[in-house]
Structure formats: C-alpha cells, structure tokens
Amino acid sequence: DGGITQSPKYLFRKEGQNVTLSCEQNLNHDAMYWYRQDPGQGLRLIYYSQIVNDFQKGDIAEGYSVSREKKESFPLTVTSAQKNPTAFYLCASKAGGYYGYTFGSGTRLTVV
C-alpha cells in the first residue's frame, strides 16, 4: 500500500540536542511538506519542497532544517536553536495537479 511513513512515533529530546524526524513516501509525489501542530493553533508550515534538491521556508522555519536528496525522503532536523520544540510534527506529500495532501501519522516530540 502506498503512503507516508513517519518515524519515530514518539521522540524525546534533551535541552541543547539536535534531533531528526524521518519522513518517507512511496506515492511518487513530487511535493513534500512539514507542519507543526500545537493545541488551538492548527497546522503551521515549517518547510516544503516541490522537487528534489530544492526546498523553501514556511511560516515558522527558524530553528529547523531539512534536506531533499531523494524524491521519497524529506527529513526534518529540529536544532537546539528551536526554543519551544515540544509539538506534534506532521509530514505530508502532494501529487502534481490538485488532489490535496496525504499526511503521515505524525511524530510527537517532547523536550525533557
């Protein structure tokens, strides 16, 4: 079955650490996205990529970094510069034309 796989499901980060969230898709979609979800704030766009080796900042990119070396993969690194990283992180992808996003099941990141 085609879909998006996010791992891990739960992640704990110590203060000052960088952590990387994985996102892999086998839908052959060109565009991929990272969103952050906080209670009462909906989904906020962190980064997106429409083709391999190219990506753009979203609305809240500070403290995050991404890479897009393969079509299937779009990992997100939460750096120590991100002051409030505790949140639910969602990866999504989209086919060309218009059919809406397909989302992964999310990674819940907690700072300990």
Next chain:
Amino acid sequence: QKEVEQDPGPLSVPEGAIVSLNCTYSNSAFQYFMWYRQYSRKGPELLMYTYSSGNKEDGRFTAQVDKSSKYISLFIRDSQPSDSATYLCAMDSSASKIIFGSGTRLSIRP
C-alpha cells in the same frame, strides 16, 4: 487577522443530529477548498475537496463554498459517534501551499 478563521469548539451533539462546521477566509485568491478529519494522535485525512464555489456531496457529508461571502461549510447528516474528531478546513490559491484553519473539535454523544 488570520487568513482562515475556524471556531475551535468543542462542539457536542447527540447521535443522529445534523452537524454544521464553518470557516471564513480573507484571501479572495483561494480557489481550492478542503475539509480534513483528524482523529486523536493521528494525521489528518482528506474528507472533501471542492474547486471554486458550489456544493459537493459524498454520502453523509456535504461541502458548500460561497466565494462571494468567503464562507465554507461542512454538513454531516445522521452523525455517528465515529464522526467524533477534529475537523480542519483548508484552502489554497496556487496548488502549491495549503492554509489550514485551527480545527473544530466535534463530539457525537451516543
């Protein structure tokens, strides 16, 4: 002012009731309108998708778009406890980046 406004709820209705969920928006360039359903601790799933104004029906769900009023709605008929979830409206102008509402938490009481 946010580009997309959505009442966060929570909204609680008895089983079998008709549910009405709504969003307003400010960007007249939006052309693609969507509703996503998100169960607790899961990723959102696309429920309905409409291009431009008009109505679209799929089973118990009806999506309405009124571009003149910048207002979209989702109606759920014969609501079931399994419909209990957070519903997110979403819209896009260029088919490259979607703007989401903050979500309405819906609870259907058996």
